[in-house]
Amino acid sequence: MILWEALQYEFMRNALAAGILASIACGVVGALVVVRRMSMMSGGISHAAFGGIGLGYLLGFEPIYGALAFTIASAMMMGFIRERTEISEDSAIGILWVTGMSLGVIFIGLSPGYAPDLFSYLFGSILAVPSSDLAVMVVLDAVILTVVYFLYEEFLAVSFDEDFAKASGVPTERVYLILLSLVALTVVILIRVVGVVLVIAMLTIPAATAWQFSRRLNEIMLLSSILSVIFTIEGLWLSYIFNIASGATIVLVSVATLLLASALKKIFQ
Amino acid sequence: MNEVIRLEDVWVRYGDIVVLEGINLSVYEHDFLGIIGPNGGGKTTLLKVILGLVKPVRGRVTVLGDTPERSRRFVGYVPQITLFDREFPATVLDVVLMGRLGRKGILGKYGKEDLKVAYDALESVEMLELKDRRIGELSGGQLQRVLLARALVANPKILLLDEPTASVDEPTKTNLYKLLKKMNDKVTILLVSHDMGVISSYVEKIACLNRKLFYHGSPEMEGEAVEETYQCPIYLIAHGFPHRVLKKHKRGK
Numbered sequence: 126m127i128l129w130e131a132l133q134y135e136f137m138r139n140a141l142a143a144g145i146l147a148s149i150a151c152g153v154v155g156a157l158v159v160v161r162r163m164s165m166m167s168g169g170i171s172h173a174a175f176g177g178i179g180l181g182y183l184l185g186f187e188p189i190y191g192a193l194a195f196t197i198a199s200a201m202m203m204g205f206i207r208e209r210t211e212i213s214e215d216s217a218i219g220i221l222w223v224t225g226m227s228l229g230v231i232f233i234g235l236s237p238g239y240a241p242d243l244f245s246y247l248f249g250s251i252l253a254v255p256s257s258d259l260a261v262m263v264v265l266d267a268v269i270l271t272v273v274y275f276l277y278e279e280f281l282a283v284s285f286d287e288d289f290a291k292a293s294g295v296p297t298e299r300v301y302l303i304l305l306s307l308v309a310l311t312v313v314i315l316i317r318v319v320g321v322v323l324v325i326a327m328l329t330i331p332a333a334t335a336w337q338f339s340r341r342l343n344e345i346m347l348l349s350s351i352l353s354v355i356f357t358i359e360g361l362w363l364s365y366i367f368n369i370a371s372g373a374t375i376v377l378v379s380v381a382t383l384l385l386a387s388a389l390k391k392i393f394q
Numbered sequence: 395m396n397e398v399i400r401l402e403d404v405w406v407r408y409g410d411i412v413v414l415e416g417i418n419l420s421v422y423e424h425d426f427l428g429i430i431g432p433n434g435g436g437k438t439t440l441l442k443v444i445l446g447l448v449k450p451v452r453g454r455v456t457v458l459g460d461t462p463e464r465s466r467r468f469v470g471y472v473p474q475i476t477l478f479d480r481e482f483p484a485t486v487l488d489v490v491l492m493g494r495l496g497r498k499g500i501l502g503k504y505g506k507e508d509l510k511v512a513y514d515a516l517e518s519v520e521m522l523e524l525k526d527r528r529i530g531e532l533s534g535g536q537l538q539r540v541l542l543a544r545a546l547v548a549n550p551k552i553l554l555l556d557e558p559t560a561s562v563d564e565p566t567k568t569n570l571y572k573l574l575k576k577m578n579d580k581v582t583i584l585l586v587s588h589d590m591g592v593i594s595s596y597v598e599k600i601a602c603l604n605r606k607l608f609y610h611g612s613p614e615m616e617g618e619a620v621e622e623t624y625q626c627p628i629y630l631i632a633h634g635f636p637h638r639v640l641k642k643h644k645r646g647k
Contacts, residue, residue, distance in 0.1 A: 275501045282492045285482055292445045292471050294496035340528040342483045
């Protein structure tokens, strides 16, 4: 099989490992994003990351740390805007989205010389994940899983009925901020795999597909992680065979599966 | 009798719009109070004020002798079912357990005690058999009972219900009210509805809310109060009333 042959290369093994690590995060957090209807919010946070990437280029530090700082900061800002201002969430997302992208473009323009991997931050570079990044991904995954384990009931309740959760004594504002932070961490993991522009796909498509076949939130989390692993491997394999962009291929494979699953569900119901 | 809820000159504004105007309300232990009023009359807002979810711009709210926030854990809330996303991925049991959130602590997990209480509550509303059903597969009446069970597992002293009979058929309505009547021995009940017909034959006290509150001790409410609240002549509404409710004196005896 071609995939086996491909796995002889270290970059392919790293790509596979990165895909699996990213799938865990995007399956678990994606389920929360989709159920809470936060797809556009996660799009805003991921595009804000571009500002941090640009800052990394300008000041000469690893761009992924800039992305981490910008996603967390934008998550906090979104939480603040929602709770403390009159600006609608929808507009706030739009503002965040374009501010991040614009800052990124300006920072990169100001940086001396040429920005070689710019394209990979925008559209992913799963074939170029160094082992050091894998370690970061393991840590971020561990943080995400721990937080979701402890706050699962709260996330479920806040997504279902925020007023009731608040009336029951759940600190809904803080729970929401934590959820946004988890989205931020997941975005950072996913930037390696599919890039800033396509992150939103990995956060929503596997979970939306899984939702059609699940009764409970934890079932969506598990199933969407599994689906995401499958999509990543399929996408990697196809991109290897046809020598096309891996991130985009993963996304298109996911979209195709979502459409197929929806059609099958309609037929068999 | 103990006063469990007290509102003194409470005003609520959303932006420039006054939603509640100078509300004074006293609810006593074991009361079964129905508040009727048109849509947009501030009924839901009133409940949220009692829960401390909406802050009045003026006035004082006392629940069980304390602030609404601090008394929250003794207040069970049954919101309108129409607000729910029916596709939401949770089972009946998942939803009922949410009523125990305040007890388990934020990092804790539900324990055996929580499960037992949830099963008992489901039993009391006759929904135990459907505990593993996804909530989207329930009828309106069934979901209503699940939400009631969710409020009950916190063992509340006060139960607040928002339109508990909206989108529910007649027999289910009657059952629901009988159930509430039975619980009334243990808890004080305050429910709001625009559906006057059913409400008034079960509740003991009634009030009308349309931005202002018109409080009347017994369900034999005065025609003028209804007229003033709904801003339409009483005979238009009277069709929905069970016979015992309306005093005849207004209609040319």
